[in-house]
Amino acid sequence: MSVLSHDTPRKPLPAWGWSAAVFVAAVLWWAIYRQLPALSEALVARLPVERHSHLGEALAFFFYDVPKVMMLLALIVFAMGVVRSFFSPEKTRAALAGKREGLANVTAAGLGVLTPFCSCSAVPLFIGFVSAGIPLGVTFSFLIAAPMVNEVALILLIGLVGWNVALIYLGFGLAIAIVAGWVIGRLHLEGWLQDWVRDIHAGATDPVEDEALTLPDRYRSGLDSVREIFGKVWLWIILGIGIGALIHGYVPEELMARVMGSGAWWSVPAAVLMGVPMYTNAAGVIPIVEALLGKGAALGTVLAFMMSVIALSLPEMIILKQVLKLRLIAVFVGIVASGILAVGFLFNALF
Amino acid sequence: MKDIKVFGPGCKRCATTEDMVRAAAAKLGIEVSVEKVSDMAAIARAGVMSTPGISIDGKLVHAGGLPDPAKLEGWLSA
Numbered sequence: 001m002s003v004l005s006h007d008t009p010r011k012p013l014p015a016w017g018w019s020a021a022v023f024v025a026a027v028l029w030w031a032i033y034r035q036l037p038a039l040s041e042a043l044v045a046r047l048p049v050e051r052h053s054h055l056g057e058a059l060a061f062f063f064y065d066v067p068k069v070m071m072l073l074a075l076i077v078f079a080m081g082v083v084r085s086f087f088s089p090e091k092t093r094a095a096l097a098g099k100r101e102g103l104a105n106v107t108a109a110g111l112g113v114l115t116p117f118c119s120c121s122a123v124p125l126f127i128g129f130v131s132a133g134i135p136l137g138v139t140f141s142f143l144i145a146a147p148m149v150n151e152v153a154l155i156l157l158i159g160l161v162g163w164n165v166a167l168i169y170l171g172f173g174l175a176i177a178i179v180a181g182w183v184i185g186r187l188h189l190e191g192w193l194q195d196w197v198r199d200i201h202a203g204a205t206d207p208v209e210d211e212a213l214t215l216p217d218r219y220r221s222g223l224d225s226v227r228e229i230f231g232k233v234w235l236w237i238i239l240g241i242g243i244g245a246l247i248h249g250y251v252p253e254e255l256m257a258r259v260m261g262s263g264a265w266w267s268v269p270a271a272v273l274m275g276v277p278m279y280t281n282a283a284g285v286i287p288i289v290e291a292l293l294g295k296g297a298a299l300g301t302v303l304a305f306m307m308s309v310i311a312l313s314l315p316e317m318i319i320l321k322q323v324l325k326l327r328l329i330a331v332f333v334g335i336v337a338s339g340i341l342a343v344g345f346l347f348n349a350l351f
Numbered sequence: 352m353k354d355i356k357v358f359g360p361g362c363k364r365c366a367t368t369e370d371m372v373r374a375a376a377a378k379l380g381i382e383v384s385v386e387k388v389s390d391m392a393a394i395a396r397a398g399v400m401s402t403p404g405i406s407i408d409g410k411l412v413h414a415g416g417l418p419d420p421a422k423l424e425g426w427l428s429a
Contacts, residue, residue, distance in 0.1 A: 088401070088415065089400040089401045089414075089415070090400060090414070093400065116401070116415065116416075117401075121360075121400065121401045121402045121415075123360070123391045123394075123395070124358075124391065124394045124395045124399050124400050124401070124402060125400045125401065127391075127395035128395060128398070128399075128400035129400075131395070196392055200392060200395055200396060217419075221416075224416070224417070322391055323391075
């Protein structure tokens with residue numbers, strides 16, 4: 001990818017040139033990705049540690065997962081950057097305005113996955129939605145789905161844990177966003193917005209002219225998101241994989257089965273509570289999930305932990321405090337946490 | 352004299368956008384006054400839903416992400 005990113009706009013590459021370069025990069029990516037297990041084993045074999053010792057296991061996990069996660073992330077973030085260039089908060093707002101609750105909650109949750117969204121603009125986006133007449137509950141469906149069900153979470157789950165877990169996560173993540181938003185809508189809590197939010201009337205509905213994007217523009221926006229996301233998450237990934245590696249190498253299996261196994265009912269609420277103050281994103285938490293599952297932790301407990309870490313974060317609540325009264329934030333957290341608990345218990349009962 | 356506002360709560364990209372606007376105006380020799388708007392109410396009232404946003408003489412020209420340098424020069428000289 002870095003080869004492409006040094007492209008200067010002075011001599012613009014034609015669209016076919018971009019497509020060809022992207023294709024070559026994808027082939028190279030696949031060739032390197034296939035060699036990763038062998039490369040990491042070779043690396044660990046050169047280190048002066050016994051391969052099957054605790055330290056050896058932890059190092060093998062670390063040196064395999066770091067390049068693997070980084071490569072998966074580069075691929076997905078690039079592809080999603082291109083896909084997302086077809087969506088914008090303005091278009092999403094136009095699609096949701098005037099729709100009835102219910103179906104609109106479903107659409108909002110779906111668009112939450114696809115619309116480019118950064119938590120630093122959660123507040124203007126929230127106001128933009130509400131002032132355009134989009135019901136509060138529908139806005140919440142969007143705001144819950146956007147961070148929780150994202151492409152990074154899904155692809156990393158497929159790559160590290162398995163596609164069936166990824167599919168389950170997708171289904172239940174969307175379900176929580178839809179149901180929680182719908183419940184908040186039913187409760188009619190518009191009075192619990194901060195006063196200034198209700199008085200505001202945002203500017204024209206579609207202020208930014210839709211700039212016609214060319215294919216190279218879209219590729220470039222893919223590269224931009226790779227650069228941006230990596231700058232933001234690389235440290236979290238290394239930390240997450242480091243913790244995952246420690247769990248993988250050192251935590252005894254019977255301890256894990258006792259604490260996070262399906263027999264321990266209290267482990268689900270404990271996982272949700274632990275997840276709230278933890279602030280990381282999907283990329284950081286999934287290596288931990290991988291290691292926990294590998295040690296025999298129950299799927300429901302682990303999913304509850306993951307959803308809680310990603311969807312209920314303290315920094316986001318502090319941002320939302322500017323537009324929501326504390327009571328409404330409490331209701332939001334309560335409803336989402338109940339949904340996550342339900343998913344956790346359901347899975348532990350089923351599997 | 353063009354009146355330019357850069358909308359953003361204070362993330363790194365918003366500061367970069369402000370620098371880009373100043374640099375582009377200086378390069379083109381256009382006289383501008385650049386104001387950084389970080390108040391959430393003011394950002395929302397301007398119709399900006401994704402930051403950083405840029406408005407020139409009251410008209411919103413860009414929202415979300417760093418602006419493309421070539422396009423930025425186009426807006427400024429328009």
